């Protein structure tokens with residue numbers, strides 16, 4: 001009898017867990033992204049995955065700062081976004097293969113003027129075609145490391161949004177850690 005009760009309890013717990021997963025993956029509404037801030041920053045925003053992110057964030061009502069190298073493509077993408085969604089779109093010309101102190105300062109200055117809640121660290125280099133690692137030339141390795149790593153690191157520092165301690169009231173250390181944004185990085 002006791003064994004039966006335990007089995008029933010286990011089955012009920014499993015059932016509840018499955019219901020929770022169904023809710024979490026299929027029914028739970030998405031987060032209100034504007035709660036983090038009015039602006040999203042997307043690197044590599046004029047093509048591919050970055051552009052798709054920029055579009056979706058604008059669709060959800062966020063203002064978007066587009067970052068890439070070509071002024072012409074930035075202007076084109078900004079025009080497309082503004083035409084589709086009623087948001088403010090700004091652009092910043094940056095070459096992450098040469099993200100030196102002056103370039104970083106320019107980015108910092110721009111970011112300081114915006115209420116940034118979301119940073120999409122999308123820009124990144126890969127091989128032109130599939131290769132074994134030992135076949136890479138030193139310059140290719142250096143370029144990949146420069147664009148992929150330095151962009152993510154410096155952009156995150158420039159925006160300073162995730163887990164930034166903010167002085168809210170409360171006695172405990174954890175009360176003072178209030179996440180202030182969302183960060184997505186890959187490459």
Ligand SMILES: NC(=O)c1ccc[n+]([C@@H]2O[C@H](COP(=O)([O-])OP(=O)(O)OC[C@H]3O[C@@H](n4cnc5c(N)ncnc54)[C@H](OP(=O)(O)O)[C@@H]3O)[C@@H](O)[C@H]2O)c1
Pocket residue numbers: 043044045046047048049050067068069070071073094095096097122123124125126147186187
């Ligand atoms: N597509 C895939 O199958 C795949 C798979 C795995 C990972 N990824 C990663 O996902 C990310 C996006 O890939 P994607 O295929 O969507 O890229 P993509 O279509 O080639 O777009 C690249 C974007 O980055 C900008 N960009 C390139 N080099 C830059 C630089 N040095 N400084 C600033 N901006 C630069 C480009 O604009 P400008 O040329 O005007 O600068 C463009 O807006 C990359 O990190 C990539 O490694 C992609």
